[in-house]
Amino acid sequence: MSLKDRKRFEPLEVEPRIVQRWLESGLFHPEPEGTAAENYSIAIPPPNVTGALHMGHALNGSIQDALIRYHRMGGAHAKWILGTDHAGIATQTQVEKRLKGEGTSREEVGREQFIRRTWEWREEFGGTIIEQFKRLGASCDYGDERFTLDEGYVKAVLKVFVDLYEKGYIYRDNYMVNWDPGSGSAISDLEVEDREVTDTLFHIAYPLTDGTGEVVVATVRPETMLADVAVAVHPDDPRYQDLVGRTVTLPLVGRELPIIADEYVKTDFGTGCLKITPGHDPNDFEIGRKHGLDELSAIGEDGRMTDLVPEYAGLTIAEAQAKVVADLDARNLVRAREPYLHTVPFSHRSGERIEPLISLQWFMRMDELAKPAIEAVREGRVKIHPESQSRRYLDWLENIRPWCISRQLWWGHQIPVWYRGEETYVGAQPPEGDGWTRDPDVLDTWFSSALWPFATLGWPDDTPHLRAFYPTDVLSTARDILFLWVARMVMMGLEFAGDIPFEHVYVHSVIQAPDGRRMSKSLGTGIDPLALIEGGPRPPVFTQGGTFPAYGADAVRFGLLAMSSTQDVRFSEEKVAQGQALANKLFNASRFVLLNVDESATPAPSTATIEDRWILSRLQAAKADFGARIEAFDFSKAALGLYDFVYGELCDWYLELIKSREYDAALSGHLLHVLRETLLLAHPVIPFVTEELWDNLPGTDGLLAAARRPAVDEHLRDPDAEHGIERVIATVQAVRSWRDASGVKPGEFLEAQMAGLDGLEPLCARLARLTPVDAGGREPVATIPVAGAQVDLLTGVDPAEAAAKVEAQREHLRKEIALVQRKLANEGFVAKAPEAVVAKEREKLARYEAELEALES
């Protein structure tokens, strides 16, 4: 169907078709030519293979695509590095679920078979999110898709591990870790989230060994007392001065525990006595190491009691707690119990309560690597936007702690370490000889993600891709992985790729549900971007229910960009609707042009009339503004500025101003030119509708996505034309407003004599529906004041209503005049305010007075 017969932009019909054309063009797959300084690249935060597109992906995709398309149209070789993350725990959990459904388990099928099954799973489901990115219009390099477990990537990971081991940064140690019973693995501090829980706080009496009394300690974990090795008090606590150095006898166990002094103990909490359990509490662990205490484990990695105290061996934690309390009660040693609300660590992944345990793990020392990463941001080589985030980055790196990098999983990069008796071998290739067994653990997924910007480009080989696209330009991400991922990429990039991984880090908003809660599937507050694009059901957070209209990808992209900010924002369906309105408006404006124009005309700017000069001038302003906003990562202003130009200038005024003109070659060419440039301008934000229109526009070849954006032409800026059209707009609005208030039909032509418009009368007359006449001495029935001009109406107005209207207008003017006069009468103001400000006030006064005078006559 011809564009002229299509009254609306129908995204569901158009967008899939456009995606195909883009993909077939090969445009998104740039050859590795030139240097990274000339080229433009962004490495996508790799979504989990298990993932489906959520609002965060959609927002970040819209941001990155706007950047990539903008720079591609600026003439750069632009590569958006694409791929997915193997996501150790998440993926393993999915496959385990599937095995469970088949009546089997990970343990039953064995490691090799399990990994094979996981690859199969990935083949089947891993492409989902990639397809969804295509639907969004994201111009990623789909021809070069990477995976954090593909062959080349594994090579990079192993090399990094071995190098860091050889440098002495990676070591094995017994240490307190966050044990996640859900996944049966240690997890890092960053994967832990705190939740509020009400527990019972037990006050338990520990008798002094010499029988002279007791000390009372408070705990919410009585079962861990089996592994107690000391009792601590504050060194300055007057109550316990004489206890330090003596011992207590641990009830139920009989072990003699020293009473030690440590400043960690709070004198104002509980009894001021603290049981020390280095095996099961991170703080106690620190104190234990400081004082050289034993590290005993009462709870094992299976979540059951160890045989440390045989009568409890094998019990679950809950059972053990019940038994310990019962046994203490039997001995009358529980002095008090009270409900206690506190925060407790839970696994971010499995949702289970973290069990702090001592375990033999691989660690990575971070302080040496942190130093250059701190410098890079301090010196501005890596710039974080908004700037306030760099403080958080620096604070974290300055207080960095060793990173536990081993995970007790099967799906991931298996640690390249082999053991044979007392021997340890570390290397990218298995050791020679027999009898070696490989460490069963895999690396934390973030270890491999940390190499993303260079491992995806072929590192450790010196590849053309690496030379052409590393360092990348921008890394766009949410705040929550600033430490987990961004900081580590900077460290690894500097250490291994020899340069920063990206020049700019853009930290985007988190989009919250419309009610201000976090978007989450389980809360029912999640909004599926595809439901917005294609018209799916509204989730329960929306009060209105029903289904979304099929807004289309352009609308969603526009809406998300318009919503985005430097802080978290609530989802606003209105902004998406605004995007849809913009796409449709542009579509219809193009139809209007094509319906009227001489299609054989050559697109070329014309300066024939003041409105032509005006729109060219405004177009340059819009281009300059949009570019500056994009470069400054101010996507909201970029999108809304586009809207304002298309709606508020191009459609509302320019197209209306030209309607009575003859569409000769000059005007036709000019309209085609303005439209072309508008499409070029808007494409990074709303790529689909602009591409579709481009295809229908005479004189365009090839894809808009591949076209070059023309520079801002400063010669086309025209302040006189801008001022003139501003006056036309003010006049037309004044007349319309007057009509509306006076009850005069909008369509009725009124005779009027205009003054002070310097030749702009015909433009004003047409849009205001006035018939210009010479009053020839007739008294006007009404006078409409406009800035610097005057319109006398000679017909069509009820004199009484007009008089009332005039009086109201006078009243308003008198108030404004009084205000300005008061300001100017203030000596302080005149003396101290900048001259320009004072002049502006004087000018304002003169204008109001002139308008008032016109009304008085």
Next chain:
RNA sequence: GGGCGGUUAGCUCAGCUGGCCAGAGCACUCGCCUUACAAGCGAGGGGUCCUCGGUUCGAGUCCGAGACCGCCCACCA
């Protein structure tokens, strides 16, 4: 406990280094089928800019105190 951000129209948000007659989109009211778009067009109503104090000729904008909301970090058993 420490740090950061926010509080502007019914809703979601703009308002830079102080000069604002305080804006936008949506919602609302009124009027229009004006030959691109009625999912449209035009015109309106609507705000003690959280509170109190201060600086200044002038404060939504700067300073101080407080209230409330959100996030991050560290966490007292």
